[in-house]
Amino acid sequence: MFGDISGMMGKLQEAQQKVEETKKRLDTVLIDESSANGDLKITVTANREIKAISINESLLEDNEELEDYLILTLNKALKRAGEINEQELALAAKAGMPNIPGMDMFK
Template sequence: MFDKLMAAQHKAEEIKKRLDTVSVFAEVENGAIKVTATANKAITDIAIDPDFYAQADREEIQELLQTAINKVLEQAENVSAAEMQSATKDMLGGLGGMFGA
């Protein structure tokens, strides 16, 4: 039983490492602001089109940046949840033998 729990913990650590290598993207205003993050929800890049930046006001940029960040974090959450769900299904399948199922 202990071995299976250790294997499950190891699998979770592998997933976390893999999610660090998966990038998700979001953009607003037809690409005027683009945000990139890992599937572990770490923002890795923010790009603002120079022409858009020159003509937009501060409040507009802040609002759109917030929208883009929320979008990319939602995508990261979806990828992370899908990976964890898949791993959980695999782990539960392996743990089923422990309980005679």
């Protein structure tokens, strides 16, 4: 009915391996984001791990402003990282999936 089951299982294992390799590669993809005025810079990986935060000394004088900039800039960076992460993992999974009739999971 589905053809070679062992061949499909092998394809599924390959797909899982591609996803794992992509996850490791995404640890090396860095995303830089800055606040609107450039006083705060944040670097995250595509796996949403914070790698660096650079704060201009002028922001250290106003805790509320610093907190606002941190929240806004971190959210922008993590949103971009999430989008890249989802796209790359979907591509890796799709590339390794066997062609099963009637199962169009990745349109």
